[in-house]
Amino acid sequence: MLLDLIHQPEDLKRFSPDQLEQLAAEIRQFLVEKLSVTGGHLAPNLGVVELTIALHYLFNSPQDKFIFDVGHQSYVHKILTGRKDRFDTLRKYKGLCGFVKRSESKHDVWEAGHSSTSLSAAMGMATARDLKGDNNRVVAIIGDGALTGGMALEALNHIGHEKRNLMVILNDNEMSIAPNVGALHNYLGKIRSDKHYVKAKEEVEHLIKKIPAIGGTLAKTVEKLKDSLKYLLVSGVLFEELGYTYLGPIDGHNLPLMLETLRQADSITGPVLVHVITTKGKGYSPAEEDSHTWHGISPYKIESGQVLKTAGPPMYTEVFGNTLIELAKKDPRITAITPAMPGGSGLLKFAQQFPDRMFDVGIAEQHAATFSAALASEGMKPVFAVYSTFLQRAYDQVVHDICRANLNVIFAIDRAGFVGPDGETHQGVYDIAYLRSIPNMVLMMPKDENELRHMMRTAVDYNDGPIAIRYPRINGLGVSMDEPMTPLPIGSWEVLRQGDAAAILAMGPMLPVALEAAELMSKEGQQVRVINARFIKPMDEAMLLQLAKEDLPIITLEEGSQQGGFGSAVLEYYSNQNLYGMRVKIIGIPDYFVEHGSVKEQRQEVGLTSERLVTELQSLVPRKRQRA
Known part of the structure; x- marks a missing residue:
């Protein structure tokens, strides 16, 4: 297999154009097989196979900067940059990230899990390049959906104004492309990128303006005529008005055409936008037929496309x-x-x-x-x-x-x-x-x-x-549903388990953890109160005052940032009430970014577990007994 010969992008450059077609097929098969086990963003990556191959074939990463918007369509990029042997760990704890990640590879020059950031990043990198006197390429790859983001439109305008050398590839998987329209645009693209054409155009405009009396008027007439033709024939007129040279739309699965167009784009001075039409899920029929479902997918059966989900309560x-x-x-x-x-x-x-x-x-x-x-x-x-x-x-x-x-x-x-x-x-x-x-x-x-x-x-x-x-991204608990629905008193909490040794204030999926810890403590003869702090703001101040009157040590438990979170709110309340003697232990997510893995592994890493709770309770409860 050709894919076995790829360890770094340089290996790709030894292949012939015909071999690249075979490599594209092998990459698709690789993705379908690997993601059937790990899950992940299958459809977006199947859609950018040829595009990513063409970029790495023609240009030189990481010297040339490839900036993937969002980053969930970077799996092919990861395969071509030495990470295919780690795909069994994709999105697993301590494994390969499902997005571009700078600490993972020198080829990942920008990381993002939110959309519409690539153009701003590209503008920044192109500006830094020019200030340093370097000459590397900067290429932003952005989808048609991400281009609707306000940040992307702001950057699009800035890039067009600054006129720096920068390539934007618009990966459009919503637009259809008719063969005759595609041929016309391919022809126009060749004309626009031809240096002789650009030079001749400038000379003619300069000459017309020199004609006495009528030169200026004639030049304006020619400009109006040119604009009329552009609006009639060219779908990229918006981008050209913003200051870009527009090439396309082209078939993003036609590798020879992709290579030819990117070469044209590379020869243009100033910002250029290449409009590429792709099909999400390309090459795997279930993903092509339902790209929405297969955008981000759980493990599945390759032959049938059946998603392997365990039965359980609704999410x-x-x-x-x-x-x-x-x-x-x-x-x-x-x-x-x-x-x-x-x-x-x-x-x-x-x-x-x-x-x-x-x-x-x-x-x-x-x-x-x-x-x-x-x-x-x-x-x-x-x-x-x-x-x-x-x-x-x-x-x-x-x-x-x-x-x-x-x-x-x-x-x-x-x-x-x-x-x-x-x-x-x-x-x-x-x-x-x-x-x-x-x-x-x-x-x-x-x-x-x-x-x-x-x-x-x-x-x-x-x-x-x-x-x-x-509310969380998990299944419910399978409880019965009340009819009718009734409004809750704003700011009210409820006691789920009585106890006089300590109190745990928790909400959402942390309540089962709190109840489990309370049950473990009961086996040691300590009864711990568990409170459903369902209103994070406003809090149940009457219940907080009652806990103070009972002098109960408190543990707050939240699947949220420890800094500035619910536990902080409890401390602020007691401080404002001048109740400085209250013993409050905050358990939440520490001050760092928790990486990918299963939710269970993430909770284990930061200590959102019943075992941790028991340890903390054991350190708090004896202090109360001694004071008594």
Whole structure:
């Protein structure tokens, strides 16, 4: 196999163009086989095989900088840069990362798990190159979805203004390409990149302007005619108006054409945009037919495409989606907003039932937040469904447009807590810290899927400002569902287990851990109180005062940042009440980025376990007994 001969990008350059076609087929087979075991982003990577081969064949990584937007489409890049032997560890604990990672390889020059960053990074690297007097290439590879992000559009404008040598490859897997249109654009691309044409064009324009009296007018007429032809024939006119030389659209699976076009692009001075049309899931029929499902996939059977999922209770995401439909049937004010994650956020069924009340705004979290604010200002009940890690991108809008105006926006914060194989760029562990500090915000987390439903009822009925529900990327506990849903008193906690030795304050998936630790302590004769601190803000101050009166040592347990999180809020409360003698131990996620692995492994690494809790309780409880 040719793939066995690839250890570094230099090995690729010894192949003939015909061999590259064979290599592309081998890489696809490799990806389908490996990801059937590990899971991962299959469809995006099958779509960029030829593109990635062409880049490494023509250019020289890492001297030439390849900047992958988001980075989940970098598996082929990893294969070609010496990491194919580690693919059995993909997305596993201490294994190969599912995204580009600088510490993993010198060929990974930029890392990101959020979209729309590549163009800004490319502009920065091109500027640094020019300031240092270097001459390496800078190539940004960005998808059509990521290009909708505001940050990408800002950078697109800046690059066009600065006119630095920089290549942008627009990987478009949504557009179809007709053969005749493709041929026309290939021809126009050759004309635009021809240096003789560019020089002749400049000379003619200069000559026309020298004609006495009519030169200026004639030049403007010619320019108008040229623009008319461009608008008639060239789909990339927007990019050319922004200052780019536009090449394409071209078939991204035609390797000879890819090589020829990239050579043309490399010969152009200034920013150039190559528009490449690809098919997500290319070469594996289940992924081609349903690229949405196969964007990020669990292990599967290669022959049938059957996903190997264990049966169990529904995931919180599914419960959220079904409950929102139930509520929306009775309340026409409810609308759903998502930044390009209708499937991941559980809103596909909602979109089918309420197409006029479902808004997928694309990769535009800032717009989604302010759009939700405006809907709320007009009496609607917008539900902004967003992953915790992506809500970070709209922080200013949450503060300025929603909370400051005290608008009735409902935040449905999915993937709160550890997210397993997606790793550090996607961990939803900072939202408690960054939301609880904002005035007017209410923040809650359910102990199970039944309480999630009650919290959704609470949120819809709440009319005093923004309210957020955070829930994890896991299956529910399989509890029965109450009918009807009833609103919870804002700021109320509940005692799940009585005890007089110590108290554990926990929420969400940390409650089973707390209950297990309490059970272990009971075997030692110590009864530990377990409290469902379901409202993170406002907290149940009456219960906190009661714990102080009983002089109970407290452990706060959260799958969130220890800095500025729920435990910090408890300490702040006791400090404000001048209750300085309270013994509060905070257990949360330490001050570093936790990498990919299973959720169980991530919790084990940071000590969110019943064993750790027991150890901490044992150190706290004897102190209370001695004082007594």
